[in-house]
Amino acid sequence: MAEKVLTANRLTDGISVWLDAAGNWNESLQAAFVARHKEAVEALEATGKQAFADNKVVDVNVVDVEEVDGVLRPLRMRERIRAEGPSIPYAAGYAGLTVIRSAAA
């Protein structure tokens, strides 16, 4: 089974977040709690549903990741870009990250 994490966007500002092991919504994918078996995934789904119902987050999804050398990497590019930010430097002072490009190479 692919490893899975729970992700969403925070209601108040829309920023992408991931559920960590302490049950908090963290802005870093690397802090995410990783579900490695069916029961854990079900727990993630239930947590996501509740957080949505509690109006903490929107657009809640369980996504596939892999762990390479201790670093979590979503399998889909869309999720990699969500985790890393735009793959391009944009405007002054907001350099985009290069992880996507190097991962794709």
Add this chain to the structure above:
Amino acid sequence: MYRYDEFDHAFVTDRVAQFRDQVARRLSGELAEDAFKPLRLMNGVYLQLHAYMLRVAIPYGTLSSRQMRMLAHVARKYDRGYGHFTTRQNIQFNWPKLSEIPDALAELASVEMHAIQTSGNCIRNVTADHFAGAAADEAADPRPYAEILRQWSSVHPEFSFLPRKFKIAVTGAERDRAAIQVHDIGLHLKKNEQGAIGFAVYVGGGQGRTPMVAKKICDFLPEADLLSYVTAIIRVYNLHGRRDNKYKARIKILVHETGTEELTRQVEAEFAELKNTELKLPDADIQAIAAYFAPPALAPRAEGWASLAGWKKADPEFARWVRQNVQPHRHPDYGMVTISLKPIGGIPGDATDAQMEAVADIAEEYAFDEIRVSHEQNLILPHVALADLEPVYRALVAAGLATANAGLITDIIACPGLDYCALANARSIPVAQEISNRFGSPERQAEIGELKIKISGCINACGHHHVGHIGLLGVEKKGEELYQITLGGSGDENTSIGEIIGRGFEPSKVTDAIEVIVDTYLGLRTDPSETFLAAYRRVGPQPFKEALYGGAAEAA
């Protein structure tokens, strides 16, 4: 420019208050997401990959310096210091907090701007020729009619829940710079033999997953009948448009399935009922709106001719910029300036807060306080005296806005793509950047001549790839990005939909493929005056297929 009257002010202010209340109720949990989502969309608020996105309407792409400064302020205060100008002549902010958007909208309302109907299944921002009111080839200024349509369509009770979104474009010249034939309704403003003003009416154009060129259903509609005829079209669409399938819900599908002749009959029947009702536009009303768009008093500035010649001789870079980015104005002592938002290797359509303020300053000092946004994601100063071109250029250089590439291969339209958009399958911006870098040298661009590349990151075609001379469509195949190439598209008065040339290309190979296409064109054109599009229309796809794939071309 149009100025809000009391009604407009009250309407927009009330709408901000209403949305502020809706946001507060959403944040408190009183409103659930399912109930809130359509409300936020009606106010231009999307949820994208990284954050919310706010799309602000710029009616027919016309802005004052005061409004541009407010956009800069919003970018700085509520976003991350930049904005993205779009192919609907609007601007998008990529990082606003939901909790702060009502404040941003209140500030925008103070300069007569809003985000109403920039999303949802309603009549969207009406677009127009970005050279309106200045172009030498214009029969009449399309903006008064776009403004009449804006007023009529704002929160129109009958047309707020159409089967799908609805886009109208207006041009006032034979040379179509507003891509009217790929709109739900395209209006070509013209004069008949008696000198009366009216419209050729096109219906059912569009891009997306089923690209269609609009059909002309009326050759000359008197201006007084504009609203009754447009109402008739949209009423027929509202009644018969397919609500069962989102992908077949645009009017282009209705026109296609009904047939142009039958659809025209239905529209005419409805029009006969509406023609002599309150929708008939009184001439006084048209004149009252048109008065807002009266051109500025352009004093003779004949001294500019000699100055311009001298400046061009002294500075080849300036001369190149004038040649590429300045178009003839209907007043011989003036020009229309394109401010390229396509720096070599940059992000198409993006501008920083400082750049927006620089443009506002320049427009105020040299260009009668008027700025346009083009659907090609550039900014326009429609009235600049030739005598002022040199200082305008210097100010643009200082702001990083003097790229001399309007209409050239690096003047690329690109949607935000997978770097921002929740719908995208592939990235657009990095592809545009790499092509721009590859072809960025001024000499090479000049040699290639007019060539429009347009890139979309999904089939929704926000990057207008179907009408690119070279179009690129990003798709996801087996989890990876792949780019399909179309050739021969065009969004002008001779609109055509590009043809898929063969199997797609991986990100690392797509720029090479573009280079093969460009080199093939350079090798087969009859002479440098034969543009890429003209050459493609003469020879067809075969030479390009052979160059790209050898004998093994296959469909993607």
